[in-house]
Amino acid sequence: MPPASPIPIHIIKGRGAATRLAHRFSKDERNAFDDGWGTLEESVAEAGELMPLATEVRFEDVKSVLTENDSPDIYFDRALNPYRGCEHGCIYCFARPTHSYLNLSPGLDFETKLIAKRNIVEVLRAELGRKSYRPSQIAIGTATDCYQPIERELRLTRSVIELLQEVRHPFALVTKSSAVEHDLDLIAPMAAEHLAAVYVTVTTLDGELARKLEPRAAAPHRRLRTIRTLAEAGVPVGVSVAPQIPFVTEDMEHVLEAAWEAGARSAFYTVVRLPWEVAPLFKEWLALHYPQRADRIMARIHEMRGGKDYDADFATRMKGSGLWADLIHQRFQKATNRLGFNRERIPMDTTAFRPPGAAGQGNLF
Template sequence: MEKADGVLPGRRVRARGVLSNAAGRFEAHGVAGFDDGWGPGEARLVRTEVRVERARSALSWNRSPDLPFDRSVNPYRGCEHGCVYCFARPSHAYLNLSPGLDFETKLIARPGIGAVLARELRAKGYRCATVAIGTNTDPYQPCEAEWRVMREVVEVLAGCDHPLAITTKGTLIERDLDLLAPMAAKGLLRVGVSVTTLDAGLARRMEPRAALPARRLEVIRRLAAAGVPVRVMVSPVIPGLTDHEMEAILAAARDAGAVGASWIMLRLPLEVAGLWREWLAAAEPGRAAKVMARVREARGGKDYDAEWGKRMRGEGLFARLIAQRFDRVVARLGLAQALPPLRCDLFRPPVLPGDQLRLF
């Protein structure tokens, strides 16, 4: 029989990215599925659950030399897009949930985080710099249509002219163009849209609930038409699986209106490595050995190397060739690798109800 939250060997979970739900690294006990032969063999549907967290803080701070920002906001924990390769999966272990199936089916929404953010932006010691959103999980994943937590955050930032950088695969960003377009016109916004592959079949297997590649290109087109500077993110570049598409992705994005581009090598931290190998063996058995050989070639013989300066781009001959190809094609297409900095001089602390009384 099948135990709670377990996935039976050889059983597919419909419209989800990973094939298993192993316990996180902090758990004392694991949960596994056991097939006694009586259960049905067809794929099963696991529904998405959304739990609520009342945020006590909104801004998350980092000092990573690999990142171009020092602060971010996470409207959600977990991501229903279900990208099997997502480097954020291990963060679910801190919630006593699995980085596997739990990460894409047991989500945490943080309604009310906009008010918390406004309070933090009003602190006397606050110094304005770009807030990055979408750096961990996607703020425009499907549940945003109901919960509108990202909308809260954008309303606060737009209301006080605070610079914002968004990363997403989600089409829901188009809903917020009424706020985002005026921010872009003031030099307060840029958006990165991730396009991993142009192969719709591969995208559906690898990123089961994210928008298909053609639809993401349409998002770029609509954002660009609204005056939003868009950077196409060829990330992750998957050696032996998607790396041959780099030039085509960049050209298609440029034609859709992207003005900048970036790339990141496939990252397989902690539990992601096992989840990726499991998926690869099932979804791409003919290419699995080649892909992992290339991954390890770019990671010093390991599945992953988290060393500063290497974790985003890898190392070795193959990684250098990817970087050279990228540099040449963006130069030919006229895409910028670095977009102009966003303005900080317009920022003013958010105004809260009752503040007008201070004028008297």
């Protein structure tokens, strides 16, 4: 799928995608072309006069919060996400196609048009209070990072954690943001009671690569400091070295060593996933940033995906298949075994859960 518009690089500085790629439900697709009258050059020049793309926040009242899954390759069975879209702008994000359901582009719209679920706490309280509800670890931020920059003002994630603390419900969250440190006053006491854990994604230690790959996420050294802060506060903290991208993220062992030194004691990885519109967006990104090795990178991805951009089979979608996938797996296993990762699992306590009363109503006992 070709680019939707020739936006100049300086306009998209700090963004992962280069275009507002048309989503798969679009009836029309518009592409810029040179009609021989110089209009293409004029449109690019006019775009060059524009201000850099700004972030827009929209609000949504949701009817449900918890999503359940029975996928055999996912360790949790329920999750919640306070936001849709993600300002971090990671080009590889598998959640980008979800913006298609909102009639928005999985490209720049995913990074610049964020949806905040403003009634998330009220709906979650009602769901946790159902007589049929049975507690199990809730994974927070599995689709888009729960610590968006707008969390500073909206505090939706913090409100969710406050409710989970009130009802003593276990949770784990995954983030690239140092903003999780702001909620340590809630997370640390819950962690002490086996009710909370945090995973920090560190894709690479290469700051220059991270700025291209994850343009608005915290810098790698800052994420390591977050791991250290969490660990020193007694929070079980793990590191996600995901996704692994052949010939792009090449320092897995160094990331694991740095994370271990900072205090992480569990680790996991996935290989890059390119479902739906993520594939053309990623290829666009490769052509922009790594044109000389783009074909080689895609060839290795195809090797891990049975010759395709992506294969959604439960058995292989997270780790891939074939020789290259096996090599990544061996590297991960050797590094984690040598360092000592994943030797002890701390189970979450689901026995302490106390169903909430109605919104705004405390428990009598």
